[in-house]
């Protein structure tokens with residue numbers, strides 16, 4: 151293995167980061183334009199990177215910490231997601247064997263540690279309430295398959311001793327204003343984030359509370375990582391960092407540096423957000439001020455009604471594509487916008503005059519065996535990557551866990567992360583490309599009305 155790793159590609163985020171566009175301007179950070187020396191370098195400023203930063207600031211005294219972000223804070227996937235920070239996994243182990251119950255309970259406990267981390271950060275940095283709200287989510291069912299899924303899920307929750315509430319079609323209408331849903335399963339533990347607000351305030355809060363100890367650099371992608379005796383030198387287009395330890399928090403872009411090669415699946419999903427709803431439109435819609443519905447079928451549409459600094463809006467997310475190039479075109483975003491419009495009209499026929507203001511796509515990273523890309527991947531380089539699509543909670547855990555591992559801190563997160571196999575090798579590129587996209591299409595077709 152050569153001493154130098156050059157980034158094969160850098161992140162490109164198609165469409166605007168809508169969540170960030172609807173909040174007041176947040177502090178911006180300088181570009182790295184000189185050579186700096188630090189104890190720690192965090193590469194990537196999303197959930198994993200910023201959680202690692204907060205954790206490092208908490209457990210080190212005099213260490214200097216820098217974070218470099220290729221783009222801007224909250225402009226990447228961290229500010230593009232739907233903001234469901236879930237405590238209960240989407241899939242629970244089937245059957246009632248005691249060991250499966252224990253595994254689910256362990257994961258729920260760890261996820262709740264991530265949720266608590268977000269709540270604590272929100273309090274410590276005096277975030278506005280809409281950044282992190284403990285308002286729960288609903289798993290909406292639109293057909294008999296969805297209802298069956300919710301029923302089985304509720305049975306698992308009974309075995310786990312978890313709370314939930316069944317919602318009738320009438321109750322769903324009272325909450326969402328829509329007659330589209332046959333029923334729903336309310337899961338109270340989910341935190342609802344305004345993801346761009348949370349991530350921006352997290353970055354700002356850590357910076358403000360740690361003075362010279364911690365620095366963020368935006369528009370400063372790592373383009374080369376080179377070993378220099380006992381330290382690492384990381385180059386950006388206009389500067390460089392000499393550091394002892396690196397936390398690699400770039401999710402799928404770990405592969406761009408040659409880590410976990412051919413083991414990570416790069417997937418995009420797509421979303422649209424309406425313009426601010428007028429009073430007249432809000433009256434026609436009815437329902438509660440804010441709510442979030444995840445689909446019973448994972449290929450279905452996620453829908454959120456939000457209310458906040460910039461008015462009331464509806465967000466709708468659907469469609470998936472597998473893109474090993476880690477890039478998708480603006481045309482694709484616009485084409486899939488038609489699918490979001492259709493799903494929106496199906497659910498809210500009374501809002502036929504409402505237009506979408508933002509359309510975007512975002513990157514996710516999955517592994518074939520649904521495990522994280524975690525651990526020490528080279529001497530003193532710690533990976534906190536591959537969140538398998540639920541990165542608000544898992545990315546938070548991975549960031550904390552990578553720091554715990556790097557500092558030899560006794561940690562339930564590290565013990566859990568270490569218990570997984572490595573991400574499985576993918577089949578040859580063309581086969582995975584064709585195969586994965588065919589499977590996605592087929593599953594989307596099967597999702598039917600859920601889309």
Ligand SMILES: Cc1cc2nc3c(=O)[nH]c(=O)nc-3n(C[C@H](O)[C@H](O)[C@H](O)COP(=O)(O)OP(=O)(O)OC[C@H]3O[C@@H](n4cnc5c(N)ncnc54)[C@H](O)[C@@H]3O)c2cc1C
Nearest residue numbers: 194196197198220226228231232233234372512540541542
């Ligand atoms: C539309 C959409 C909806 C979603 N909804 C949800 C949801 O409701 N709940 C949920 O849990 N998850 C959701 N996700 C997934 C979630 O956004 C991701 O899992 C999460 O952002 C991953 O966090 P991360 O910190 O690991 O990676 P990222 O958020 O991708 O952060 C990595 C950062 O690294 C930076 N980077 C990459 N390469 C370099 C480099 N060379 N140098 C410097 N910086 C670099 C990137 O710019 C990026 O900012 C959704 C995703 C999308 C796209």
